[in-house]
Amino acid sequence: MSHQPTSIDFRANVxxxxxxMPPAVQKATTKFLGNRAALVxxxxxxxxxxxxxxxxxVRLHAITHLDYYLEQAERQVIQAxxxxxxxxxxxxxxxxxxxxxxxxxxxxxxxSKSMATEEIGLNHAMEAAGIRVLETDLGEYIVxxxxxxxxxxxxxxxxxxxxxxxxxxxxKLGIEAPAEAEKLTQIARMKxxxxxxxxxxxxxxxxxxxxxxxxxxxxxxxxxxxxxxxVPPVHVAVxxxxxxxxxxxxxxVLLKLLARSATGQKLSCYTQFISGPPRTDAxxxxxxxxxxxxxxxxxxxxxxxxxxxxLLCIRCGACLNICPVYNHVGGYAYGYPISGxxxxxxxxxxxxxxxxxxxxxxxxxxxxxNDICPVKIPITEILxxxxxxxxxxxxxxxxxxxxxxxxxxxIGAVALGTPWLxxxxxxxxxxxxxxxxxxxxxxxLPGPLSRWTMARPFPAFAADFRRWWRRRSDRx
Amino acid sequence: xxxxxxxxxxxxxxRRSGTVPPSIPPTARVPPRKAxxxxxxxxxxxxxxxxxxxxxxxxxxxxxxxxxxxxLINVENVKKATLWTTPDLVGWDVAGMLRSLGVEIIPPQADxxxxxxxxxxxxxxxxxxxxxxxxxxxxxxxxxxxxxxxPRVHLAILTPAALRPDLHEAFADTKExxxxxxxxxxxxxxxxxxxxxxxxxxxKSLYAWVLDES
Numbered sequence: 001m002s003h004q005p006t007s008i009d010f011r012a013n014v015x016x017x018x019x020x021m022p023p024a025v026q027k028a029t030t031k032f033l034g035n036r037a038a039l040v041x042x043x044x045x046x047x048x049x050x051x052x053x054x055x056x057x058v059r060l061h062a063i064t065h066l067d068y069y070l071e072q073a074e075r076q077v078i079q080a081x082x083x084x085x086x087x088x089x090x091x092x093x094x095x096x097x098x099x100x101x102x103x104x105x106x107x108x109x110x111x112s113k114s115m116a117t118e119e120i121g122l123n124h125a126m127e128a129a130g131i132r133v134l135e136t137d138l139g140e141y142i143v144x145x146x147x148x149x150x151x152x153x154x155x156x157x158x159x160x161x162x163x164x165x166x167x168x169x170x171x172k173l174g175i176e177a178p179a180e181a182e183k184l185t186q187i188a189r190m191k192x193x194x195x196x197x198x199x200x201x202x203x204x205x206x207x208x209x210x211x212x213x214x215x216x217x218x219x220x221x222x223x224x225x226x227x228x229x230x231v232p233p234v235h236v237a238v239x240x241x242x243x244x245x246x247x248x249x250x251x252x253v254l255l256k257l258l259a260r261s262a263t264g265q266k267l268s269c270y271t272q273f274i275s276g277p278p279r280t281d282a283x284x285x286x287x288x289x290x291x292x293x294x295x296x297x298x299x300x301x302x303x304x305x306x307x308x309x310x311l312l313c314i315r316c317g318a319c320l321n322i323c324p325v326y327n328h329v330g331g332y333a334y335g336y337p338i339s340g341x342x343x344x345x346x347x348x349x350x351x352x353x354x355x356x357x358x359x360x361x362x363x364x365x366x367x368x369x370n371d372i373c374p375v376k377i378p379i380t381e382i383l384x385x386x387x388x389x390x391x392x393x394x395x396x397x398x399x400x401x402x403x404x405x406x407x408x409x410x411i412g413a414v415a416l417g418t419p420w421l422x423x424x425x426x427x428x429x430x431x432x433x434x435x436x437x438x439x440x441x442x443x444x445l446p447g448p449l450s451r452w453t454m455a456r457p458f459p460a461f462a463a464d465f466r467r468w469w470r471r472r473s474d475r476x
Numbered sequence: 477x478x479x480x481x482x483x484x485x486x487x488x489x490x491r492r493s494g495t496v497p498p499s500i501p502p503t504a505r506v507p508p509r510k511a512x513x514x515x516x517x518x519x520x521x522x523x524x525x526x527x528x529x530x531x532x533x534x535x536x537x538x539x540x541x542x543x544x545x546x547x548l549i550n551v552e553n554v555k556k557a558t559l560w561t562t563p564d565l566v567g568w569d570v571a572g573m574l575r576s577l578g579v580e581i582i583p584p585q586a587d588x589x590x591x592x593x594x595x596x597x598x599x600x601x602x603x604x605x606x607x608x609x610x611x612x613x614x615x616x617x618x619x620x621x622x623x624x625x626x627p628r629v630h631l632a633i634l635t636p637a638a639l640r641p642d643l644h645e646a647f648a649d650t651k652e653x654x655x656x657x658x659x660x661x662x663x664x665x666x667x668x669x670x671x672x673x674x675x676x677x678x679x680k681s682l683y684a685w686v687l688d689e690s
Contacts, residue, residue, distance in 0.1 A: 027670060028670055031666075031670055050506060051506055053503060054503060054504050054505060054506045057501055057503050057504035058500065058504035061498065061500055061501065061504055064489060065489075065498040066485050066489065067482055067485045067486045067489065067491060068497065068498060070481075070482065070485065071482070074478075080654065085477075086477040086478040086481050087477065088477055088480060088481060092477060136677065137667070138665045138667040138668070138676055139665075139667035142667065142668075155666065155667055155670065156667070157667055157668070158667070158669070158670060160668075160669075161669065162668055162669050162671075165668055181668040181669060181671035181673050182671075182673050184668055185665065185668065185673040185675070185676055186675075188676070189675065189676055189677060192677060193592065193677070196677070197588055197589055197592060212651070213651055213652065215651070221663070221664050221665060221676075222663055222664070222665050222676035222677050222678065223625065223663040223676060223677035223678020223679070224676070224677045226621075226625050226657065226677075226678060227625065227626075227677050227678075230621045230622060230625060231588060231622070231626075241481065241485070246498075246500055247500070248647040248648075248651045249500075249505060249644065249647075250500070250504065251643070251647070252506065252508070252642070252643040252644050252647065253504070253505070253506050255643060256506070256643075263666075265660075266524075266607070266608040266609075266660070267608045267610055267658060267660045268660065269659070269660050269661055269662070269663055269664055269678065270657055270658070270659060270660075270663075270678065271657065271658040271660075272655075272656075272657045272658075273650075273651075273655060273656045273657070274655055275654050275655060276654065278615060278621075278654070278655065279654050280616070280617045281585070282585055282617035282620065283615045283616050283617050283619060283620050283621060283655075284584055284585065284620040284621050284622040285615065285621050285622075285655070293481070295481045295484070299481060299484035299485055299488055300484075302484075302485060302488040302489065303484075303487075303488040
């Protein structure tokens, strides 16, 4: 997943999901949801709802005043001695990073986990430019060795067994690796330690960008984020413009929400606050700090008031954990580095309806994500609007659904909305179905209807409800 | 690039440039946690750090500190150490204690590979948060970042004066300070089969000692 997909066929992807995936997903999500629930209980539901509302308001405020806060953040970073770059799209961001790397003759870059850098395919671009890029988050390191992308935004390699990981280390690192989590972690620690010390460039994302002081905040558990931002001589942070937060007071709300929602920890191990490069050499740290502010479709999302709240997302992953679809297919089916409900919102809008039009339909609209989102994004409302956009088009995009679906939807609307047509149609169905019925079921339907019977048989139409109702009413 | 992006943002929001600073709605704020009495706070801090597999101690004075340091050196097999040089640590002469126990002291500004060879990093604590068992460490010439990051063992020595009720108070002190990190337990991951393991890239062991004598 190191380049932008041109078309995501969710249905086809779902057919490829191995049978080991659902149990692995559910083991991870159950654990996170359980831990989260315990902490929400401990805080008290009233306070938790107060926090969610405050989180929603502060993020909405930031997004609706994004111009002001972006300029403030830029001023502050420059004042602190950092460099600020603005990238309109993935290619521009890649170029900026590669230029910085070339200026410093960097051969090796170490990277902490960053969805923004995955979104822009940074690793792929840097490798093509002859710069080795190493993922340092353990899960990302593992999937990178395997040549794959992340299957979950918080635990990228949850779907791999320790035996598979041991085999991977044996094959790719030439190390005799026992299949035990502790030992495998120690091997990764040792290997990556060498790389951290040798790296010319450290690349990170940013969970938040505080406009008040031009501070990027990174939230990690392993310490690789701190290593990438402290040990190499140059630090580059790629941060989406949607990550802006007005001030430190806002962080108090968001930090109380984030780790609890993501993994059920009160706070992650290391929450780092970086405002420009170190002011002195003696305190150790990088010599140079670069912040790349990434648009890549976020201004387009901002344009549409119905979907604007997509940008409130703080990337906790709670919506992935609770989503019944995600729990059955895992992250790869979505064809995008961010998966689950929030991945659907982002991918549909960043890639557009033509490429990602299948994704808004990859939802049961159960709404569990709305309830669990720490910043109260109305996710299913946004998905409904995105569906409308795919089928009918809107101000931003023309209809992208295949002609047959658009026509089918219109026919459906007429047939279901016109009473006499509905009555006639339902009587006809009883006759039309006869060739397909065997023992009360239709196992194989023709044409587009076969997409239903691919997975399960359809019951035969047995009676006319209205007639039955009339007779019943007549009898009483 | 910059002007285009900002232009698109303004256009999307229906705004012209040169805006007045926006005011944040009061419902976007949440009040800080209320602190209990000093003793309860310290006890809660140590309990929370313990839950994260940190090792905690309460020490009454410098003599107890010396004894504790000697035990730590033994248990963790420390040959080399690197330290902060804040007034507290210098005043307690932790470096001196270590040297007298045969530990070699490496300055944090030495070549990073030399610092990486240290088993122990000793720091103070700029603010401690009981609710989450969190230690806030700033960065300055006396507080090099690498000390709490690279060695296998991180020893943080604090006094009760470092305690703060919540993030709000801790941030008020440090937001202009340039760099800080909230440390909540030793480094960990559950990336392999969701099994928790400690000591991934950051320290494997966190020792947090509260020294009552100031």
